Amino acid sequence: MGTWEIRQEVPPVEGYLHLRKIAGLSEKEAEAAEIGLVNSLFAVCAYSDDQLIGMARIVGDGGLNFEVVDVAVNPDCQGRGIGYALMSEVMAYLDQHAPKSAYVSLIGDLPGQSLYRKFGFRDTAPSIGMAKKY
Secondary structure, X not given: OOOOEEEOOOOOHHHHHHHHHHOXXXXXXXXXXXXXXXXXXXXEEEEEOOEEEEEEEEEEOOOOEEEEEEEEEOHXXXXXXXXXXXXXXXXXXXXXXXXXXXXXXXXXOHHHHHHHHHOOOOOOOOOOOOOOOO
């Protein structure tokens, strides 16, 4: 996997499910991905030879709340600036579309936390992130 390119598009369901799995993110059901992906506010993908190697999405209501989700890069392609390029696209979208009072959040797993800090994300202490999985 030599060169790669960034495309502003929603990842295909199969590629999305595969990339989440190999990148160590929790697995999702195809039916859930089919519903959720088309409802993205913004999505960006990285491809090498038309193979999905990275992705990031923004979900939310488009005004008050935005959440950065599904930031993932194929482990074989990490360390090449792909994650940074994906987050740059995410931030460009937010800079253009998020009102000044909007709340932008993400849940940053340990490997990605240093990347997110480069883009101004900070720990929410004393608040903590909470989740409920189904």
